[in-house]
Amino acid sequence: MLAMPKPISRADVAHVARLARLRLTDDELDQFTPQLAAVLAHAADVEALDVTGVIPTAHPLPLRNVVRVDVVRPSIDRAAVLAAAPNVQDGQFRVPSILAEES
Amino acid sequence: MTAGVAPTAVSIAAEVRGGTRSARSVVEEHLARIAEREPAIHAFNLVLRDEALAAADAVDAAVAAGDDPGPLAGVPVALKDNLCTRGIPTTCSSRILEGWRPPYDATVVERLRRSGAITIGKTNLDEFAMGSSTENSAFGPTRNPHDLTKVPGGSSGGSAAAVAANFAPLALGSDTGGSIRQPASLCGVVGVKPTYGVVSRYGLVAFASSLDQIGPFATTVHDAALLLEIIGGHDPLDSTSIPSPAPSLVDVLDRGVDGLRIGIIGELAGEGIAPDVLARLHEAANVLEKAGAIIDTATIPAAMYGLSAYYLIAPAEASSNLARYDGVRYGLRVDAPTTAEMNELSRTAGFGAEVKRRIMLGTYALSAGYYDSYYGKAQKVRTLIINDFAKAYEQFDLLLSPTSPTTAFALGAKTSDPLTMYLNDICTIPSNLAGQPAMSVPFGVGDDGMPVGVQLLAPLQGEPTMFRAAAVLEAAMKETSR
Numbered sequence: 001m002l003a004m005p006k007p008i009s010r011a012d013v014a015h016v017a018r019l020a021r022l023r024l025t026d027d028e029l030d031q032f033t034p035q036l037a038a039v040l041a042h043a044a045d046v047e048a049l050d051v052t053g054v055i056p057t058a059h060p061l062p063l064r065n066v067v068r069v070d071v072v073r074p075s076i077d078r079a080a081v082l083a084a085a086p087n088v089q090d091g092q093f094r095v096p097s098i099l100a101e102e103s
Numbered sequence: 104m105t106a107g108v109a110p111t112a113v114s115i116a117a118e119v120r121g122g123t124r125s126a127r128s129v130v131e132e133h134l135a136r137i138a139e140r141e142p143a144i145h146a147f148n149l150v151l152r153d154e155a156l157a158a159a160d161a162v163d164a165a166v167a168a169g170d171d172p173g174p175l176a177g178v179p180v181a182l183k184d185n186l187c188t189r190g191i192p193t194t195c196s197s198r199i200l201e202g203w204r205p206p207y208d209a210t211v212v213e214r215l216r217r218s219g220a221i222t223i224g225k226t227n228l229d230e231f232a233m234g235s236s237t238e239n240s241a242f243g244p245t246r247n248p249h250d251l252t253k254v255p256g257g258s259s260g261g262s263a264a265a266v267a268a269n270f271a272p273l274a275l276g277s278d279t280g281g282s283i284r285q286p287a288s289l290c291g292v293v294g295v296k297p298t299y300g301v302v303s304r305y306g307l308v309a310f311a312s313s314l315d316q317i318g319p320f321a322t323t324v325h326d327a328a329l330l331l332e333i334i335g336g337h338d339p340l341d342s343t344s345i346p347s348p349a350p351s352l353v354d355v356l357d358r359g360v361d362g363l364r365i366g367i368i369g370e371l372a373g374e375g376i377a378p379d380v381l382a383r384l385h386e387a388a389n390v391l392e393k394a395g396a397i398i399d400t401a402t403i404p405a406a407m408y409g410l411s412a413y414y415l416i417a418p419a420e421a422s423s424n425l426a427r428y429d430g431v432r433y434g435l436r437v438d439a440p441t442t443a444e445m446n447e448l449s450r451t452a453g454f455g456a457e458v459k460r461r462i463m464l465g466t467y468a469l470s471a472g473y474y475d476s477y478y479g480k481a482q483k484v485r486t487l488i489i490n491d492f493a494k495a496y497e498q499f500d501l502l503l504s505p506t507s508p509t510t511a512f513a514l515g516a517k518t519s520d521p522l523t524m525y526l527n528d529i530c531t532i533p534s535n536l537a538g539q540p541a542m543s544v545p546f547g548v549g550d551d552g553m554p555v556g557v558q559l560l561a562p563l564q565g566e567p568t569m570f571r572a573a574a575v576l577e578a579a580m581k582e583t584s585r
Contacts, residue, residue: 013463020422020466021429021443022459023451031456036464038522039414046411046480049487056482057489059313059343060299060538061563066342080206086436093431098442 008037109136109269112178112326116219119177122166126159126177130221133179137224137270145245146255146265147224148184148194155179158221165219173219175333180215181265181274184225185232186317187306188212195308196240197230199428199435199453209306210341211275211317211334218333223271226261230455231425232282232310234258235527238518239457246514247290249553253511256286256527259320263290266320273330274320279311280413281506281531283318284543288506288556291545293327293573294320296531298564299538300345302331303338311420312343314413314535324544324573328352331566350566356574360394363568366401366499368560371530377509379549384505387546387557390579391503391572401495401502405487406533412488413532414525415468415481421458422465428453460521485536492537492562501572502560504530506543510553530558540566544573546580 010033017024024032078091087094110118110129118124137150165172182188185195187205189212194200208216215222229239237245237260245260247253248268255264259276263286266274276283278296287294295318302317309315319330335349367388372381392398430436430449437448454462468477495502507527517524534541540563543556557576561569 008467012467016463016467016470017459019470020462021426021447021450022454022462023447024459028456028459032460032463035460035521036467038520039464039525040467040477042522043411043415043477043481046408046415046484047476049408049480049484051480051483051487054483054486056479057485057536058482060489060536061343061345063300063343063345068339076206081432084203084206084433086430086434095431095442096438096440096445 008033008040109272109322111323112175112272112321113329115178115272116174116176119162119166120171126162126221127156129177130155130159130179130223133223133269133271136268140248140268141270143246143251144248144264144268145243146226146261146268146270147181148196148227148242148261149192150224151191151222154191155221155223162219162221173217174329175215176219178220178273179223179271180220181224181226181262181271182212182222183228183259183262183274183276185228185277185308186212186275187308188222188225191225193225193308195231196228196242197453197455197458198241199449201435203433207306210303210338212306214334220273224265226259226265226274228261229258230458231308231421232258232277232279233421233457233461235281235285235524236517237261237286238514239455241455244514247511249291250511252513253553254289254514256289256507256511258282260286262320263287263292263294266290266292266322272322273326275317275334276320277307277315277317278535279314279417280535281528283320284531284541284556284558285507285527287320287543289511289554291554292320292322293324293542293544294318295327295331295542296534296540297331297335297566298345298540300343301335301349301564301566303341303344305338305340309424311417312424313420314417324570324577325353325356328356328570350564352567352570355567355571358571360391360396360572360575363396363500363572364498365391365396365398365501365503365572366495367398368406368502368504369400369402370404370406371504375508375526375529376505377549380505380507380509380555383547383555384503384557387576388503390576394575396572401499403488403491403495403533405484405491408484409488409532409536410525410529412481412484413528413536414464415477416485418461418465419468419478420465422462422469425458425462457521488533489537492533492539496562500568501565504558504560506530506556506558510549510551510555534560539563540569542569542573544576546576
């Protein structure tokens with residue numbers, strides 16, 4: 001059996017928010033921590049189940065290796081895609097510099 | 104206002120195809136009703152007035168030229184605003200997609216157009232379909248047409264309300280944990296979650312990809328069957344699409360339930376379900392029994408764990424699916440000196456509280472050290488639920504349960520406590536986890552006079568049998584209201 005995880009802490013929520021690229025205010029951390037803890041506490045019934053030998057289900061249908069015929073067919077026009085982008089240059093998506101940001 | 108008054112999709116299409124009524128007059132009639140009641144209900148994020156009238160004129164021109172516009176000729180359809188419509192804003196009721204115009208149509212939208220249907224608007228939803236009341240919309244809540252102080256359910260609350268208010272005889276929604284069936288129940292209309300893979304998900308903005316399924320709302324079982332026949336069937340653009348044609352449903356509606364074995368799910372017919380909802384459930388069982396079905400109690404022991412498993416699996420898949428909203432290719436961008444900051448500020452500004460909660464819950468359930476005890480365990484529970492259903496379907500052709508534990512609740516009643524809100528989905532979630540079809544059929548009202556739905560459940564691709572039973576329940580309701 002797996003050990004029961006500790007209840008999610010304020011620091012855990014802050015860490016998860018960083019992983020998910022979300023910036024939370026102190027008030028939001030205060031609000032979200034008990035809410036997430038309550039949902040995870042409800043999930044404790046699942047944790048307590050003995051599922052030794054049960055094969056996990058990732059997907060409800062027994063479909064395997066779905067491939068289409070390898071023929072060229074039209075796809076969405078590049079200009080139509082770029083038209084929805086916040087910033088575009090020379091037919092490409094433009095973003096701020098990414099090389100210096102880890103310093 | 105009651106659903107039975109306005110013409111059905113079947114009758115509209117027959118008149119328009121036969122040239123006895125113009126599509127324009129149909130659309131104008133529905134637009135007039137929208138103009139009157141939409142300000143109070145807020146079913147729509149966008150009403151496509153000019154586009155709908157132009158499409159109606161095209162249908163009328165086709166009829167005048169002797170062409171058949173298709174089986175839904177001139178029928179207004181409301182689309183949940185998480186279905187991509189080319190060149191027409193598709194918001195998912197989120198600030199992060201506000202103003203986005205998709206460069207392509209969802210497969211269901213394309214199939215509707217080919218059938219002569221007319222898109223009349225994009226309906227409100229809980230942001231990214233995460234919720235059970237449509238109160239999580241960034242653009243304000245939708246109200247229940249039967250009582251404006253009550254929620255319509257969710258997440259497809261706008262589509263359910265649009266059909267209940269006769270803004271359109273048909274609507275499409277998406278159902279990840281009950282998001283078609285629960286609002287259908289609360290608004291007193293028919294709502295169907297088909298077998299996973301029967302309807303293409305191409306162009307449905309992803310929430311939890313192994314659970315999401317598009318399905319119909321309608322005022323009658325016949326209309327719902329027709330709509331599902333039109334949107335269903337294999338689509339090479341969705342790799343999870345079942346490689347077979349849509350099920351034949353309209354032709355089997357009158358076959359009755361004589362000899363069918365129908366089980367009431369014991370775990371979903373007791374504690375936690377309101378007494379008036381349970382009373383309607385047992386009345387529905389009696390109707391089916393009188394029509395020749397054999398009724399007994401079925402047991403799905405793992406159903407009790409469905410809610411917990413769902414609220415680990417769905418957020419986990421959502422946290423991955425919603426990683427695409429990064430301010431780079433479409434949607435909201437908040438400018439910042441670095442790309443990492445731009446990603447973070449865009450997501451922080453663009454997502455509402457419930458979406459943030461689910462993303463964090465999912466990220467946590469998938470994170471190192473917790474994967475096995477949360478996500479991995481939940482996937483095994485999913486197997487247990489599938490196994491329990493398989494055992495039940497050795498004894499039964501169909502299962503029966505309430506759709507929602509209660510009738511529609513007041514706006515604001517459950518917004519402060521996410522877990523209480525999640526409990527709304529207790530009866531609907533098992534079918535999503537198992538990929539199986541289920542539908543909600545209106546069956547009377549509760550003590551508060553608000554609609555009650557009963558849920559019919561079937562094994563994979565069991566829609567024809569499910570619709571037969573739905574037709575029997577509907578006929579009984581018509582009989583009592585006469």
